[in-house]
Amino acid sequence: MARPRLLRTCLLAALTTVLAASVAGGPAEADPQAGPPGVAAVTFSDSFDGPAGAAVDSSKWQIETGDNVNNHERQYYTAGNRNAALDGQGHLVITARRENPANYQCWYGTCQYTSARLNTAGKFTAQYGHVEARMKIPRGQGMWPAFWMLGHDIGQIGWPDSGEIDIMENVGFEPSTVHGTIHGPGYFGSGGIGAAYSLPNGQAFADAFHTFAVDWAPDSITWSVDGTVYQRRTPADLGGRRWVFNKPFFLILNLAVGGYWPGDPDGSTVFPQQLVVDSVSVRTGDTATGAAIRGLAGKCVDVAGANPANGTPVQLYDCNGTGAQQWTAGPDGTLRALGKCLDVTGNGTADGSTVQLWDCTGGPNQKWTVTAGHDIVNPRADKCLDVTGNNPANGTRLQIWTCTGGANQKWTVG
The missing domain is CATH 2.60.120.200 (Jelly Rolls)
Structure with a gap:
């Protein structure tokens, strides 16, 4: 107001415990390799x-x-x-x-x-x-x-x-x-x-x-x-x-x-x-901008080029602490970075559907559940966030895939 003219956000680390309890029917086990949880x-x-x-x-x-x-x-x-x-x-x-x-x-x-x-x-x-x-x-x-x-x-x-x-x-x-x-x-x-x-x-x-x-x-x-x-x-x-x-x-x-x-x-x-x-x-929370999500080879979920434009690929990349790797959990089940949401491209549900950054719409292709087993699941597709081809190279595109329990589908927050 011009005078004169004049986080219900929770960090993912905290959300891991909360949602795991609701999905698994009980409290999540602590990961001895994980850092201290983010406290909302x-x-x-x-x-x-x-x-x-x-x-x-x-x-x-x-x-x-x-x-x-x-x-x-x-x-x-x-x-x-x-x-x-x-x-x-x-x-x-x-x-x-x-x-x-x-x-x-x-x-x-x-x-x-x-x-x-x-x-x-x-x-x-x-x-x-x-x-x-x-x-x-x-x-x-x-x-x-x-x-x-x-x-x-x-x-x-x-x-x-x-x-x-x-x-x-x-x-x-x-x-x-x-x-x-x-x-x-x-x-x-x-x-x-x-x-x-x-x-x-x-x-x-x-x-x-x-x-x-x-x-x-x-x-x-x-x-x-x-x-x-x-x-x-x-x-x-x-x-x-x-x-x-x-x-x-x-x-x-x-x-x-x-x-x-x-x-x-x-x-x-x-x-x-x-x-x-x-x-x-x-x-x-414990950081102002969110928390990193680490996966295969210790690398991070990353917005390519730190570009907030709709359709920017979400990829695996060396962890660098930038805003492109700082994720927060919205109260509506979304995962957010750079002011936008982690989105399954084209509302896809099939294996191999890529993920991207997109304006938050509230759609089911932007909903995610973090489980006690360190999976990040899109409930509508019933598929896991996955590193394509199990490839740890920088720039490897992330996708959804049938949950296999493989290392390319395991994520640690913080």
Whole structure:
């Protein structure tokens, strides 16, 4: 949010144990050759449990108050639980109302609306990991809900040098579309760098809960909606300008009314409107970018040329610690590197179907199970990730093949 415009990811090593138990019917045996498992750490979590009408947990959130002239927003953000309260059913409800019960004064005169804005500044900051919120957004002209982050040093160096990561913004005149954006020195406000994601068939985000997330690593931020990745940004996207996202950030949730971008409410806008938040979490692991997957001859599962383009071959290669060999496990059963998914080419199920990197689609050709026996299996095909021809040479293409228990189908994480 330009102000002024302003890992549920688990590392594969941890997933090995979890999924092995579900597949094999019991706990996986430890591999004495494997390194210490990656631990999926929940560093921040709020599921908003509590009695109806209660305020948010003050050990996690602080409530901002006042107006916002910078964006020409119309609301006054109130304190306490007046516009931000638990509903008693495991949700935080941020309510925007057309009212002014206390004669609040805004930049344009007597305020016309109230709402709420929460942040974790001084209570929690994150540096890297999987940051997500499951929410149902409001609808209507002039509504502007957002889930975003600001650099922890904003008080010292100011905005936009502090950096801003907008995980989700919606403007009411686009009911089917959300935006993810970064802002920093030389690329802020309307010049922020980002992309939009739209639901198919004219569906509105206000009709159901959706999960909005970023996977954030050194020199890389990847956005997703409901597990589907729609953009990835790195320093290469900045045209030589400064990347300011390798440091701690704090979280923000708010519902603005009006402003330069969404425009003001009009006669079609119904009040009150609500941003309903089911959960917010930040998860990370023992590395920010994931874990290597080692196989035949001690070599690694590798994205050829570290190229994030759709269709890039996935191969065996000497382990080198680059992002092309850092894999994370998505909450939807996917294996991800460089912001995209390990994919069986052409939805193939036959022996010899190659694997590649592709946009995450949620399809069965992108689902994988890690077993206690160190197999990586595509359940739809019931076949194992396999080194073609049992060839340990650099550049050997990976494929799926009937599981044989051979060394070319055995993988160690970490």
